[in-house]
Amino acid sequence: MPKIHIGKKIKEVWKKSRLRGTEFASLINRDRQVIYDIFKRESIDTELLQQISKVLNHDFFSYYNSGSPLLKESKEKYGFVTQQDLNEILNSLQQLTNAVEKIQAHVFHKKEVTKKAYKKKN
16 A cells, blocks of 8 residues: 555645634644644544544545445445545436436337237227
């Protein structure tokens, strides 16, 4: 597994969030200086990472192992969804839509064949 500098990832997402440093610090129950220390960390306590993930609405655990059962539990419990997850869901929806359309076309065709057969008998 490649080494991840989680502090840099947190800093990137935090910058995009447009939260002020004091706001972010307050939301994770830390002093402002602590968040700048977090940005320097290569590793982090999972409870703190979970809190940061909630505040920034970003799944930082996905950087470690996207197939982890713990990640799936986190997604179910806290609603984290990655772009890849969304793409997979959209792909599944498209496949289901296509399958439903095929079934509808098949049913419509059978209905038309049955109507024609009924008219010929009468």
